[in-house]
Amino acid sequence: xxxxxxxRLVCKSNSKLLQKIDPDEIIKGINSEFLxxxxxxxxxxTSNGTMHESIVALSKKYPTEAFIAxxxxxxxxxxxxxxxxxxxxxxxxxxxPNYGYCVAHIEKTIGKQTLRRxxxxxxxxxxxxxxxxxxxxxxxxxxxRKHKISSSITIxxxxxxxxxxxxxxxxxFIAVNGFIKEAPAPRWQLIEKEKNQIVRIxxxxxxxxxxxxDEKYDDVxx
Numbered sequence: 001x002x003x004x005x006x007x008r009l010v011c012k013s014n015s016k017l018l019q020k021i022d023p024d025e026i027i028k029g030i031n032s033e034f035l036x037x038x039x040x041x042x043x044x045x046t047s048n049g050t051m052h053e054s055i056v057a058l059s060k061k062y063p064t065e066a067f068i069a070x071x072x073x074x075x076x077x078x079x080x081x082x083x084x085x086x087x088x089x090x091x092x093x094x095x096x097p098n099y100g101y102c103v104a105h106i107e108k109t110i111g112k113q114t115l116r117r118x119x120x121x122x123x124x125x126x127x128x129x130x131x132x133x134x135x136x137x138x139x140x141x142x143x144x145r146k147h148k149i150s151s152s153i154t155i156x157x158x159x160x161x162x163x164x165x166x167x168x169x170x171x172x173f174i175a176v177n178g179f180i181k182e183a184p185a186p187r188w189q190l191i192e193k194e195k196n197q198i199v200r201i202x203x204x205x206x207x208x209x210x211x212x213x214d215e216k217y218d219d220v221x222x
Contacts, residue, residue, distance in 0.1 A: 004074040007032075007044040007051040012084075013066040015040050021058075028054040045074070055085050063087035072098060078171040097130060097172035099123065106178030106191045110162045118157040119176075122166040125155045130168065163188055 009026075011017040023034040023042050032046040032054065044051050050071045059067050067085040082094040107115055130153060154167040163179040179188035 003049065004045065004047050005050045006035075006072045006074060007046060007055075008070040009042045009044070009051065009055060010040060010068050011062075011065055012068045013064070017062070017065060018042055026054055026058050027051075028057055052083070052090070055083075056088055056090060059085040059090075060088035099126070099168075099172050099174055101166070101174035101176050103176055106164070106176065109180060109191050110164070110178055114159070114162060115164070115178075118162075118164045119166070121157045122155040122164065122174075122176075126153050126166065126168055126174065129153050 009018070018040065019037070023037070023044075026042070027034065027044070031048050032044050032051055035043040035045055037043070051069065052071075055067055055069050059065070063086070065086075069083050069085065071081045071083070072079070078098060080096055080098050081092060082096075083090050084093050101119070103115055103119065110118070152168060154165060157164050157166070158179075161181055163181070165177045165179070167175045169175050178191040180191060181187070182189050
């Protein structure tokens with residue numbers, strides 16, 4: 001079975017270096033394609049593997065520079081692996097779930113701003129508790145396919161009028177139920193589900209608080 005991966009590449013030691021390099025010159029082989037340059041980062045898509053070998057060759061060409069690459073499997077979007085490359089050598093420095101959730105069915109009732117605050121609290125707590133038990137190796141073109149994310153977590157967030165129940169299912173999906181408080185009895189009524197849309201959290205290295213505050217979520221890994 002072939003795997004398709006998105007790759008986000010930056011030069012950590014020299015933020016302007018990549019803009020001086022033709023992205024097509026970075027690609028080794030015929031399976032990769034350059035997609036775009038966003039905020040100094042190059043984005044590629046690769047079938048049957050990742051950009052690992054190409055980035056190894058790039059780091060050999062610029063041995064004093066440090067490159068950071070993030071890999072995410074297009075078929076699953078389950079997790080993002082971050083590798084560091086220096087002088088042809090690579091090291092996996094982080095593996096993190098690429099959390100996704102459905103909120104379209106409760107956004108109108110709870111309100112966009114309130115729901116955003118609720119999800120921010122829920123995600124913060126889930127990330128604190130959640131853990132990855134097995135760090136993938138750099139085999140399979142730099143992306144380990146075997147990984148373990150075993151925890152199951154439910155977080156409740158509420159105010160005087162509304163409540164959400166966020167439950168992490170599997171490796172990265174978060175199921176979200178919304179509730180509205182009935183009056184006069186202090187009882188929570190489930191908000192009926194409508195058409196759902198999966199939202200994926202955008203992972204960006206060293207993103208500022210202001211950027212995070214204004215961020216719009218969509219179904220992309222980076």
